[in-house]
Amino acid sequence: MASGGRLNPESDNFENRPTFYIGQHDSNRFEPLTEEQYNQVLNSGFRFVTAPITNEHFFKRVVDLHREYLQEREQWAREHGISDSQSTNPSLPGPVVPTLTDKDTSLGPCHYIGSLVCYSSPWIDLCSADPHISSISRQVLNLEAAYANFCGARTIVVPGPRQDESGRGIAQYARAIKEVMQVASRTNIVVHMPMYREPGLEENLETLSDIFGPEKGPEANAKKEIDLFSAWDSWNAIRSVCNYSMRLLLALRIPRRVPEKSLQERWFAEPLHFLTIGQAIFQLNRAGHPSLSRHHQDMINRYMRLRNVPWLVLCDVGPSPEELAALSDKLTSEFPTLAEASQALGDSRRPQSLALNAHVGYMRYLERQQPPFSAMESPALTSFQDWLQPPLQPLADNLESATYEVFEGDPVKYDQYEKAITEAMTEWRELKKPTSSATPENPSNPELIVTVAGAGRGPLVTRVLRAAERTGTPIQLWAVEKNQDAYVYLLRKNQTEWANQVTVVKTDMRGWEGPRLRGREDIIAKVDILVTELLGSFGDNELSPECLDGIQHHIARPHGISIPHSYTAHLSPISTPRLFADISSRVVGDPNAFETPWVVRLFAIDYVSQNVPGHPRFQQAWEFVHPVEINRADDFAAKHGKAVRYATAGVGSMSGSSGTNEHNARHCHLTFVCPTRGVIHGLAGFFESVLYSSQTGAGKEPVEISILPNQIDRKSKDMISWFPIFFPLKKPLYFPQDTELEVSMWRQTDDTRVWYEWLVEVYAWVEPNTRIKVGASELHSSRKVACLM
Structure with missing residues (x-):
């Protein structure tokens, strides 16, 4: 991927850093702002504001409705001689909230409704154990959401559950959210959740349960041990009931005390739409201005790197309703004269809201202090974050020029290849290896025979020529390419750039007859150095082993070299709600979506396992080494005296195959340790490759490339x-804390195609020497979308 258009990292241009979109929320605001007040809030530095959907009149009407219902129930109980009004006939009708009236809301359609974030009533309690209160709460939410949807609101924020202990309450809440998403079919529903249950972080307003419930004793306020992941558990239950809807988003309340990294990364993977920061989170610096701790700054900077940058909402930092009301009194005339407006704006006693809000000013400062975008965060690369792409099938399909051009836009990869080729040529001379170009007539011919197989548009050919010039190595260079369109490009490039130094051959490398010596075309020689770039995201997923099997018999033995020399595949279980939701939306049109290995620039994810001795976060699945001394096809032909394509299929290996590609099948079983509970949505796959390893025994570092997150910066930094x-x-696989994830994966083949199968199992330890299986996925298979050989 070309990174074009990236700004100078040293520039102070705001565009080279994430932009803060800052809004204001006042928990004591019970009426939407007038247009004049709204404009004044924008003048104080904010970009948007929240608006309550209903007002205090509606709140009192709902409270009176429920109070009347309770009185009627008590009266009915007395008339029937029942001492406990809670034991009344369950078939008696409960309270029904009438539709909204013009007195219940001041919100209405307006030209700036799209800039308002509608906030539902924080006094409802969808989790209440009282069925009537939970029913009233659900009715209120539906009425508010339907009206906001009618007005044209794009976003509705719903306060999240205030407790996580009640499984019944969370289920009620989740069901209500799913229902309201049907009621407000054109809006996004945003659930406001705390990062964890930090004391004092919840909404301050009393709920219906507080008003009508029993008085809480001192034990209700007793300090309890804080479960850091309980709030995430509740959110996970809510979005699971809502089937990971793309319209269900998250507003995350930032705590005063920043939690451990594992919890930060867990929320990082979720669909964040807002980060809300209360006044109590800010600290006063030495100059008396609001500021955030370094831990808060680092966390916000991390979250602002998401492709969909979350908006920031500052809560209860002004301008207050009183300040806005005072401002409205100053500008009493709808159309003030210039003198009146000037006096109002120039008054030294003007409300603070007319100046830049101090908290907004600090956030703008923090915006400028963010680290600039790196080379890996260019606009082009950022657009690929968490974007699913089906894997290439270069054997079955001919690639387009634009696809080749994308590959060629990565200088790091080709620099590493050139370094490997250079070292190989240098050591060939040092070790005084023979060359395959030698003939009885010219036994001392020093020319190396080098072949680039799968040459594409020729970037590796250019690097081979450059390495030969740098080392002063005479070579005979062959470029083999099956794509007839790329073949035309190679022929023209050979004339215009390579001075006809290259012999270009159009053929599948597996059917190539081998290089013919320059000046002795009757002699088919061997290849001294074979160079290929057939690797895929999982190393072998673009059939590099099968392709090299078909050409490796041309490599000179025993001194011939394959670049790459080896490659390994690696796995790690991950949580990625965004990708799961994306794939779920594709199933209707693509029934194999969940059994397709997708190529994706993973970003908003959580690596759920931890590094423990013997069980690292990233584990090797298998390895391929080239050249192989002999492959199954060669062995079959030697024993039976006929080509593999005439072999009779059987069932001894894979059903329907003769087993000639069985040596390229693989299996692994890996164990990952998860100290904290969570959910996984799949497996992330990576690869590493040793392009060339020194043969001189001098202890040189091998030339490598890697996309492993913990190795790429060391081995091939900025490779894209x-x-x-x-x-x-x-299906998402939930696991409790202190569990082990057992991952089984197979690379399968039937001699005509290659596919993967994968399975994940969850085990929990119940005794020091005993563990039980508590969950498992089904066996997945990509056989229906297999790579064709």
Whole structure:
């Protein structure tokens, strides 16, 4: 991927950093702002504001409705001689909230309704154990959401559950959210959740349960041990009931005390739409201005790197309703004269809201202090974050020139290849290896025979020529390419750039007869150095092993070299709600979506496992090494005296195959340790490759490339040619804390195609030497979308 258009990292241009979109929320605001007040809030530095959908009149009407219902129920109980009004006939009708009236809301359609974030009533309690209160709350939410939807609101924020202990309450809440998404079919529903249950972080307003419930004793306020992941558990239950809807988003309340990294990364993977920051989170610096701790700054900077940058909402930091009301009194005339307006704006006693809000000013400062975008955060690369792409099938399909051009836009990969080729040529001379160009007539011919197989548009050919010139190595260079359109490009490039130094051959590398010596075309020689770039995101997923099997018999033995020399595949289980929701939306048109290994630049994800001795977060699945001394096809032909394509299929290996590609099948079983509970949506796949390893025994570092997150900066920093691969699960797999995830994966083949199968199991320890299986995915298979050989 070309990174074009990236600004100078040293520039102070705001465009080279994420932009803060800052809004204002006042928990004591019970009426939407007038247009004049709204404009004044914008003048104080904010970009948007929240608006309550209903007002205090509606709140009192609902409270009176429920109070009347309770009185009627008590009266009915007395008339029937029942001492406990709670034991009344369950078939008696409960309270029904009438529709809204003009007195219940001041919100209405207006030209700036799209800039308002509608906030539902925080006094409802969808989780209440009282069925009537939960029913009233659900009715209120539906009425408010329907009216906001009618007015044209784009976003409705719903206060999240205030407790996580009640499984019944969370289920009620989740069902209500799913219902309201049907009621407000054109808006996004945003659930406002705390990062964790930090004391004092919840809404301050009393709920219906507080008003009508029993008085709470001192034990209700007793300090309890804080479960850091309980709020996330509630959110996970809510979005699971809503089937990971793309319209269900999250507003995350930032705490005073920043939690551990594992919890930060868990929320990082969720569909964040707002980060809300209360007044109590800010601290006063030495100059008396609001500021945030370094931990808060780092966390916000991290979250602002998401492709869909979350908006920031500052809560209860002004301008207050009183200040806005005072301002309205100053400008009493709808159309003040210039003198009146000037006097109002120039008054030294003007409300603070007319100046830049101090908290907004600090956030703008923080915006400028963010680290600039790196080379890996260019607009082009950012657009690929969490974007699903089906894997390439270069054997079955001929690639277009634009696709080749994308590959060629990565200088890091080709620099590493050139370094590997240079070292190989240098050591060939040092070790005084023979060359395959030698003949009885010219036994001392020093020319190396080098072949680039799968040459594409020729970037590796150019690097081979450059390495040969740098080392002073005479070579005979062959470029083999099956794509007839790329073949035309190579022929023209050979004339215009390579001075006809290259012999270009159009053929599938597996059917190539081998290089013919320059000046002795009757002699088919061997290849001294074979160079290929057939690697995929999982190393072998674009059939590099099968392709090299078909050409490796041309490599000179025992001294011939394959670049790359080896490659390994690696796995790690991940949580990625965004990708799961995306794949779920594709199933109708693509029934194999959940059994397709997707190429994707993973970003908004959480690596759920931890590094523990013997069980790292990223584990090797298998390895391929080239050249192979002999492959199954060669062995078959030697024993039976006929080509593989005439072999009779059987069932001894894979059903329907003769087993000639069985040596390229693989299997792994890996164990990942998860100290905290969570959910996984699939497996992230990566690869590493040793392009060339020194043969002199001098202890040189091998020349490598890697896309492993913990190795890429060390081995091939800023390499962008490959994104990771993602093996999804059809259903999210929940696991409790202190569990082990057992991952089984197979690379399968039937001699005509290659596919993967994967399975994840969850085990929990119940005793020091005993563990039980508590969950498992089904066995997934990509056989229906297999790579064709």
